[in-house]
Amino acid sequence: MTSEVRLENSAKAVILDRDKVLLLRYLDRKMGLGVWYSLPGGRQRFGETLEEALVRECREEIGAEVTPGRLLFVREYIHSRHELAGTGRDQHKVEFYFLAELGTEISADYVADESVSDEGQQGLCWCSLANLHDLNIFPTGLRQLGNTLNADDAETYWGDTY
Template identity: 40%
Template sequence: MNIRNSAKALIIRDNQILLTKNVDTDGVFYLFPGGGQEHGETLNEALKRECVEEIGQNVRVGELLHLREYIGKNHEFASFDVNVHQVEFYFECELANEPWNEQPPIAPDDHQVGVEWVSIQQLHACRLYPEALKQYITKRLHGGSVPVYLGDVN
């Protein structure tokens, strides 16, 4: 089995966070824009490419905020993620072209149905993966200290 690197964007503006909106048999869920790093590609390059594909926007990549591991066999999706081991790098990003000009995604992921600005105050009510990031996003906005390495969380 291989370990897959994935670069993710945390795009926050006016107490809202930009997420991809997805649907499965359990309903709506949200993910951070971004995706897998390709061979020969830097994490920054991967994140820029994935944001164009998933949110239709160019981004400026900033500071690395979090590092998360996802070992599928350890979580609720073990039945179909048993062989998944992914390391995710969460970067602070901003849209390169302001104001927000909603463009349709170029190559959305399988379950993706759109892009949505979600109020950070409403994150607790959303099905967001990884869920562990909800508390850190809220804490960061209030000036709290948050860890960079989150471990194997979902």
């Protein structure tokens, strides 16, 4: 018997402040990840553009308005092919990563509303692009974000490799 897996889109924000990127910090106690990091953003709702999804998700997760910029890259994530296969929700996502500008300041003590934030989300942090390789960050390809942003020939389709 096969279970039906939905294909879903997700919009993610790459928000920069000079040589730093804004990250969400999580604490996972279910799948053994411990502390981990990700970019703000999330699932697109039916009838919503990717840019509208990005704005809504950032409002929910970081408590700030953003203005979406150019599309940087696209990544697929097929859960059953990665290290967490067999845990959590089986999913197949297509993630669209946009450069985004903060339209309002973020508060250092912002705590996301539990009714709309992701489970385990603990806070926000600015991380140096040079130090991303030291973090437990998902997707792991983001460890090379500084190189991606500075390369004229950077790959725009990441596939399901990270």
